[in-house]
Amino acid sequence: MNTTHFSHWPAGLPHAISTPDTSVYANLDISARRYPHRPAIIFYDTVLSYAQAHADVLALAGYLQNVCGVRRGDRVLLNMQNSPQFIIAYYAILRADAMVVPVNPMLMTDELRHYLDDSGAKVAIVSQEIFARTAPLVGTTGLAHAIVATYSDYATAPTDLTMPDFVRAPRDVPAMPGVVAWQEALGQKHAPRAHEAGPDDLACMPYTSGTTGKPKGCVHTHRSVMINAVASPVWSGPVVPDNVTLAVLPFFHVTGMQSVMNAMIYCGGAIVVLPRWDRDAAGQLITRYKVTTWTLIPTMMIDFLSNPRLPEYDISGLRRVSGGGAAMPAAIAQKMLDLTGQTYMEGYGLSETMAATHINPPQRMKQQCLGIPELNVDSRIVDPVTFQELPSGEVGEIWIHGPQVFQGYWNDPQKTADAFAELDGKRFFRSGDLGYMDADGFFFFTDRLKRMINASGFKVWPAEVESMMYQHPAVQECCIIAARDAYRGETVKAVIVRRPGVDASEAEIMQWAHEKMAAYKVPKQVEFVDALPKSATGKVMWRALQEKELSK
Structure with missing residues (x-):
């Protein structure tokens, strides 16, 4: 093990910390007992305390167990945008001793079918504005129950913030077998059974794709989720309930889930929730609620700093x-430093590692x-060929x-076996990313x-x-490659050979x-x-097409 970075x-x-030998749900239970009246979730000026959020978690967990028949180790699909309901549903699934299967709310029906079939989920918790994509799957696949959440149920306080129409929309849950409105499910006030899940039980299964087609589930236990829920706030400190975070990264993705949602619940801090990126709402919320931490992607910061209204906001x-x-x-990064005094703290992680494994030290x-x-x-x-460790400065695979x-x-089991290798008596995950380590022990990404x-x-x-x-x-033949994009960094390009006699424009x-995909x-x-x-x-030489595209 190289210790230069120490x-x-x-x-x-x-250099190493101990984490709780409990379920991730226990973090919410403890914070709710420690700070019952402190804000847990802030949603367009509606504030939900830890006690209120925990009560809703227990009611939903009780419904999942008593009505939906959820048992220890079962999978439950969670499909919605950032919202109080996402946080409550996530912890309710864990409280019910089940495993969260978080999915991208942009997915279409055919895509969702794969997640349901593959995971074996019999229950889904879905938000109202996207439920039409899940509705055809209720009762026609293994999906027997769907709980449909309406965002406006948790956005009841007066606000001058710009609220999207899909958040303002009143409750409109279709009457169909197996489908129940969120408020009705909670209103039944079922008590959950005693919590059984421990650190080595199934907790969360984000999906990732790969080189050979359909997405595959990354199996995480409470133990593998817990480490980054604790490590994220510990790394940059302090771990105090006075932290306030702006949640703009999607919770279904491991960075938003871990570095924002789970880390803040562990601290007992407040989560200021935005379902979609809005640079003015972000500025107003940072100012109004004195946000202390903000995790984002570069495109958000580029848009935020280009806002002509930026001087109106206090981001100090x-x-x-x-x-x-x-x-x-x-x-x-320099403009952000000039305006906020903050250096952008970059990190690296994957779905397989439940967020960060590498991060820049604060100092x-x-x-x-x-x-x-x-x-x-x-x-x-x-x-990646010889499995020999390389010295600093040389490019290889990040393990x-x-x-x-x-x-x-x-x-x-085959893809699992392929994803791991042994080195110095330890089992390493092969990231599939290429990079190098400099003389100070810092890692840099170079290619995939x-x-x-x-x-x-x-x-x-x-x-x-x-x-x-x-x-x-x-489409007779198709090759998907990356094209340069000034805003997104990269975008998707399809190189297509038309089927003879069938015409279609770009x-x-x-x-x-x-209509078919996210x-x-x-x-x-x-x-x-x-x-x-x-x-x-006869294999398509995608790399030749990719190199030609990037040479333009």
């Missing part, structure tokens, strides 16, 4: 601004850098050993061993998009794709070609 370790912090209370997913442009932050291996983490740069590493891919597109922090896996594109009658292809996966560019380059064995 010379840049946060002062007074041990920010003590930490952090994020990942993509490197922060140097000019934007020594390098820009456009993944940081150093954080608490309890051993990370190496390894030759990770630590308590936040997942148990494996759901129902896929895995084929992936990073569009504003959303990971797009070409093989998954290609498999859906082949459903279009005009616009028609893109419109069709919008918006962030939809090709923003389409190019028709006569043939795709292929190897001697």
